[in-house]
Amino acid sequence: xxxxxxxxxxxxxxxxxxxxxxxxxxxxxxxxxxxxxxxxxxxxxxxxxxxxxxxxxxxxxxxxxxxxxxxxxxxxxxxxxxxxxxxxxxxxxxxxxxxxxxxxxxxxxxxxxxxxxxxxxxxxxxxxxxxxxxxxxxxxxxxxxxxxxxxxxxxxxxxxxxxxxxxxxxxxxxxxxxxxxxxxxxxxxxxxxxxxxxxxxxxxxxxxxxxxxxxxxxxxxxxxxxxxxxxxxxxxxxxxxxxxxxxxxxxxxxxxxxxxxxxxxxxxxxxxxxxxxxxxxxxxxxxxxxxxxx
Amino acid sequence: xxxxxxxxxxxxxxxxxxxxxxxxxxxxxxxxxxxxxxxxxxxxxxxxxxxxxxxxxxxxxxxxxxxxxxxxxxxxxxxxxxxxxxxxxxxxxxxxxxxxxxxxxxxxxxxxxxxxxxxxxxxxxxxxxxxxxxxxxxxxxxxxxxx
Numbered sequence: 163x164x165x166x167x168x169x170x171x172x173x174x175x176x177x178x179x180x181x182x183x184x185x186x187x188x189x190x191x192x193x194x195x196x197x198x199x200x201x202x203x204x205x206x207x208x209x210x211x212x213x214x215x216x217x218x219x220x221x222x223x224x225x226x227x228x229x230x231x232x233x234x235x236x237x238x239x240x241x242x243x244x245x246x247x248x249x250x251x252x253x254x255x256x257x258x259x260x261x262x263x264x265x266x267x268x269x270x271x272x273x274x275x276x277x278x279x280x281x282x283x284x285x286x287x288x289x290x291x292x293x294x295x296x297x298x299x300x301x302x303x304x305x306x307x308x309x310x311x312x313x314x315x316x317x318x319x320x321x322x323x324x325x326x327x328x329x330x331x332x333x334x335x336x337x338x339x340x341x342x343x344x345x346x347x348x349x350x351x352x353x354x355x356x357x358x359x360x361x362x363x364x365x366x367x368x369x370x371x372x373x374x375x376x377x378x379x380x381x382x383x384x385x386x387x388x389x390x391x392x393x394x395x396x397x398x399x400x401x402x403x404x405x406x407x408x409x410x411x412x413x414x415x416x417x418x419x420x421x422x423x424x425x426x427x428x429x430x431x432x433x434x435x436x437x438x439x440x441x442x443x444x445x446x447x448x449x450x451x452x453x454x455x456x
Numbered sequence: 457x458x459x460x461x462x463x464x465x466x467x468x469x470x471x472x473x474x475x476x477x478x479x480x481x482x483x484x485x486x487x488x489x490x491x492x493x494x495x496x497x498x499x500x501x502x503x504x505x506x507x508x509x510x511x512x513x514x515x516x517x518x519x520x521x522x523x524x525x526x527x528x529x530x531x532x533x534x535x536x537x538x539x540x541x542x543x544x545x546x547x548x549x550x551x552x553x554x555x556x557x558x559x560x561x562x563x564x565x566x567x568x569x570x571x572x573x574x575x576x577x578x579x580x581x582x583x584x585x586x587x588x589x590x591x592x593x594x595x596x597x598x599x600x601x602x603x
Contacts, residue, residue: 191513192513193511327509328509330509331505331506331507331508331509332506334505334506334509334510334511334512335502335505335506337505337511337512337513338501338502338505338512338515339502352469353509355469355475356467356469356475356508356509356510356511356514357509357510357511358511359511359513379474418584418587418591419584419587419588426580428472428580428583429472429474431472
């Protein structure tokens, strides 16, 4: 079962290629995180998935084969855009009223309960809510439709740490209770390890790596050893830093324990892995890996 | 809300230990120290998820691991409970281990290793040990559902 499937998906704006050769299968019941630098093509991909734009070539289907953008697809997907789309002059209650009337399915009781839990005064204009409350209101409107797929475009970018935690807790609770699948784009790499089942790394309009987070972490190691020393043949360096006599590698390898003399190895975090791949794309740029080998 | 569980999970994001393992370790630790006793209920998945803002699949994985280790059992529709058959390290065993560790620390000190060096050596050896044990154990683990 897949919630999103793309084959040879590409999107061009005039002569600019925003996305190309995109082949993805995102699993159901999981959270897939989309990461990559600004302008990499994350929002382009999300817009194609929710049907806000049409592919230049290739195809994208959602929820087990439904064409993206079709009525059936729209019914099963909820999308919260980057800027928390709310009518600023409408109250929270009005926003609920509006969303209820614009959608076939809407769980009024859920929405009201969430407002209570969040301490949002229903008559307060949404423009006067705090950033965290606005985000939670937009999320509540999306979740009250009981979608099968929730799509979030950088939902926590502008939130303080507490609001970010509460927002993600709401998303996670919806996964646990409703079984909703989630696709979200994010720059907050540190939070992804706790929330992501699946990772898609996009840069320069292409999918760089994608896979189950656990598998990615299980097949990469951070290795520290002598510069110029012997290396295991199974290591594929993604990133390499030499500091005098000591070299640090972030490498693809299946063996947890190095056999080459003088090398130490430890697991990588998702943040380290992501950073290494993001940097690999621009090998000419000088960089230093700030890393304390333990 | 149901009766609250005697254990509340916390996370150490800087530890480098995978989240599900942190949960597993905390249950094991609580059992060893007697905070959790047979029949006690672990928090419901949605409670853990809402408290820590972590993926429910991570919690399910931790609970599955605990069940595979024989520490807990899932009762469909009710939750996950600590099994009656829980091995506890006996105190005399701990005393012996501690004595040998002290001897080892003395040896390490004798070779000129300082505190940080001892910690680094121990940590990296323990990590290798865990990984070897995990590689060995991975084969016999079977999937099991947790309600």
